[in-house]
Amino acid sequence: MKPYIFLIAASVAFIACQNQDVKKKDLSVLVNDSTKFTNIQWIDSLKDIGAIEAGKKTEIKFRFKNTGTKPLFIISAEPGCGCTIADYPKEAITPNSEGVITASYNVNSGTTGDFRKNIHVTTNTNGTTSHYVYFYGSIKNAGDTTPGRKIDTAMLNALKSKELKRNLLLKPTKN
Template sequence: MFRPIYSAAVILSIIASYLSAGPRIEVDPKTFDYGTMLEGKVEKIDAVFIVKNTGDAPLKLETVRPGCGCTVVKFDSLVPPGKSVKIESQVNIKGYKSGNISKGITVNSNAENEPLVRLMITAKIKAAIDVSDSYLSMDSSNINSPKVLFLSSQKKNLMISDVSFKPKKDGSSDAAWQNSPIKLKHKWIPTDSINVDSSHVFRLEIYSSKNSKPMFGEFILKTNHLDKPEIVLTGKY
């Protein structure tokens, strides 16, 4: 019985033809990393994704859906074989505080290989002023022993001009605060220390005063930093 013998070239050609059959999608990159930015310096992140049709039939991007309302996209829905289009996106991060950002975009298409593709936009916001503690607990029984905080910033002449405590009224909601904050004595001490990111280190000493019972609320630090004029820390006084 006759059995056909196929060469390696023919076999590879058949495989290649199979792999390119129909519309096929390839996206570069799938994750766009903006990198690190300083708090308050960037309001919008622009990210571009290149979509290529590696198949032999038209690729149709049926939906390109951002994961939240802060992200908008613009794109061409039809990609001819062998051609590429852009998905242009923009993330509004105005008012975002320090921390990591991760925004998703879901692409649905008629691709044979990957009909659903998830794209990511990532970034990191570095605080304009880093504070060693996010929660303060003052000891009113020892007014001569200060609470010590360490702050760091790229601003070499950073200053804390005022420290106050705003107590929450007993039995009230989080939004109900007393009208008059309590002024607290403080001492601001620049140091010679510099962090690995070239930020300058400062020491803040906050002194307590006698009070009848512990109060919970917010410590408010006034600064001379244009991007961070006020630091708010929760705590007990």
């Protein structure tokens, strides 16, 4: 009797995965169909999360608005490293509505120093379907009362610069 239960559970899981793949394929068509493009305004695309404690999980929210006339779809939100998980709206964002991409950053115990992370967001937007949001800060050990080192002004200006943003933040870091 037990083998049948396993077979049923495996079949249900397989069908559920197939449905998700179909939905993702349907949305990816939007990236190639310019008649369905809209506009996005990033309210938050660069976040300084300050000093965080090693071994703790931190949540970062990136807000955006559909400033176009057609529904906005977030096709994917892919973190640049395995220490970050991104969650994004799976439903359409109607014109003039806002949405949020939430990143969860998990720092291993014993890790310290400055960091910078990115999330690659794919949308059905005019100009480019590829967007990046960024967060940065420093990691301190538990009980450390000294403030984390801040990224200097020159680095912050470079992060804000569209030309340099991608080059600086897509380089691998040790975290």
